[in-house]
Amino acid sequence: MTDILIKAGFLFISLMVILNYSLVLIGTMARIRAKVQGRIGQPFYQPYIDIIKSNAKRTTISHGVMFYLGPVFRLAGGLGTYMFIPAIYGSVIFSNLAFSGDLLLVMYFIFFGQLGMALGAGESGHPHSPLGVARGLAQMTAFELPFALAVISIAAQFHTLSITEIVAQQQGGWQHWVAFTNPLAMAAGMLAFLGMSMNNPFSVVIAPQEIPIGPPTEYQGSFLGMLQTNRAIFNGAKMVLFMNLFWGGAAHEILLVAILIMVLKTFLIYLYVTIVGASFPRFRTEQSIRFFLGVPTLLGLAAVILQML
């Protein structure tokens, strides 16, 4: 019993760290994007104020049970994704609930939140919501393909589906990172990550100019607050996952140094997404599907074939 409580306590600490880090990171990246556009940009702590503001609304409107459950599923998806990824290799606090088949479960959880949200947004009855959901799921199906191929390639390379084991085998210097031992899988995965993060050019799902904000059009108040919180956790989880899969994870004897390594690596991963986002205009849905089924999928296939040979 005590073990479970201690584990829950560690998990809570881990969640708080990733939540706060992601919120600051989202705010910082918005500021970087503003600098690219020649603006000063919002304060880096703006995401915190937005979440407090959303939760401080005095009224909220619900459209039914599923509408309530949409953000709950979404948050469950975000939490589930993060909870099964070991954030820092070798740390008791930050190993979360990692187990031998966690990679498969994490891939499932990445999809889970979107499906829950699709049901919730559908009940809102707003025509833009299902439009956003349809675009989101179509795009997701497309980028899941190169991502899944990259994961299969890594699983074949290391003969394991455990993220901890994958990180363990990348220790001992940068030349052991998947990015260098299996560059094709890294390329496919990082291209899929662009779609996963829903920044430009793959932001048509939540395009504010044509389908007001997409799936969450009708969500307000504390529902929106929950979605904003999830956005931070989910973003953090995905960056940590990609750091673990391709960039050697974060490991050091001193926990603080390991956290700093994680911060640096995830910052660079997010910076890459932001730079691509600031450089390219938005794709239409069919264009992004065509993109993901083209070069990234071929890279993924090549990575798998090379590992199987």
Added chain:
Amino acid sequence: MSDELNKTSEWGELGAPAGTPVRNPDPRTIPGSPEADEYSVGQLRILTKELTLANEGLADEDKYLYCDQAPDVIKPFRGFWEDFLNWARAESLWILGFGTGCGAIELRPLMTSRFDMYRFGIQPRPTPRQSSVFVIGGYASVKTVKRIVRSYEQMQGPKFVVALGSCTINGGMYWDSYNTINRIDHYIPVDIYIAGCMPRPEALLAGFKKLKEMIKDGQCEGANRYAEHFEWYKGNQKRVIKDWNMPDYNW
């Protein structure tokens, strides 16, 4: 009557060019006509005896689809906690991206690098459900008032209204126009006016700054004012909006 109106209102004193087909509009939509007055008086009932919304603009078979509860006054918290929440509300102003009048053109420059409203925590939001500030961008025609009311009521409280331009204060150059309303605060509660024709983006930023101070002071309780004087606001709205075919409160 309708021929006369066609001549004077649409084509000016010279009347319509020869050969222009005469339209026969719905007499209930002609301002000042007996049918319109009768129609609007018939529609003025807002609350039933049970204090639920009458929703008389809806067809009987549609009434069950809509909520018939009038909005309530929700009292703010007291002391430090409400001050903290008001600070968050003031520092995160999401504007409803809906150009209601010509003044909306002055909102666009605020997003650009020259004025950059994002640094003050102000950003546009494309749906009324998530916005907290409604910017009335200048004159409001009767048709637009209907949309303004719908959008305003869909926003979740606390919500703030910024009316920019002289037209929102007294009608401005449209004050005797047949199809624009003069004072927007007869129809929805306004928190702050930004005068000018048109006010420059700098004036808008100054207005937003003032709005922030007012929110932090706890002076912006427009949503509660609307709920408190609901029948007065609704009566004014129904007097000008003749084709009232929506619920009495758009939850």
